[in-house]
Amino acid sequence: MDMDPATTKRQEPRRVQESRTTRLVLGTALCTTGLVAGVFGLFSYAVMPALARSDDRVYVEVMWNINDVIQTPLFLLLFLSPLPLTAIAAWRLRHPWPWTAFAAYVLTVVITVVFHVPLNDALAAAGNPAIDPARERDRFENTWAAWNTVRAVTSTVALGCLIPALTSARGRQACCARGACPW
Template identity: 45%
Template sequence: MSDFRTAVLFGAVVTSGLGAGLFYAYACSVMPGLARSDDRSFVEAMREINVAILNGWFMLSFLGPLALIVLAAALEPRGGGRAALVWLAAAAAFQLAVLVITGVANVPLNNRLAAAGSAESATDLAAVRSAFESAWVRWNLIRALASTASFACVSWALFLSARTPIPDH
């Protein structure tokens, strides 16, 4: 396997693993922890998290996997590497699902949470939280599963690529 192709595949594994780990951490610790808080604390914490997460490190683990998976597929030899290509295609499909879920479900929920007034009454905060929490948690769980599936597929593709000799030209 060429060094560049190996590095790209390894980068795809690492970035997809980081993304899967992030969504997993929300599913098993962040959201259950916030679920124990009062409405004001929950809403304020999620608003702050949604602002803080928009940074380069997050974008690397959010947008990087799909770009690197597609590049890895383009670099994969067309001879004996067909098995790896199938797994890379599956990884790309799962990663695309993560982007779509985030764009059509989680981000709109985040935006509605941010748009709700900051000086809400306790009743308003309860309504804001109620409209946000269960839907956001459900969609996050789905994207955690999709990103974990992507991570597994790209990891298997790396394994297969390492075992497949590069065909002679």
């Protein structure tokens, strides 16, 4: 079936614009995922090992303070943004890389909700660290650190999958600009 050249020309800018929008969404997902992966990675290779050198009271107090100050609208926005952004990009691209990134990031959020939030809440509910910091640290430290390393890996996997997805989106834009877009 031959398409009318006038119709093709009218559709071309829309396809190119859709591709640019997809790339913007994907680029934003890449940035927010990278920031979150960086935070979790930093905790795994620097913050938690440094805190492990501290006595119980310092360890509990610092984790208490970190959990208190990190709960901001900005962190929540950065932490949750990769979910809808990656899902939108995956839906628009219909390519396995963003879907894989989405699945890995969903796992990151699930780990946070299932393991970290309850541990952080229990530490906060324990009250003043002077009560029994050794007991609170024992309940918290190893489990929190281990699952943080897992979520650092899952968020880094998500980040790694977004890079070829962005490359795929660029290829799609070039293809659509030539009027040869199969999507």
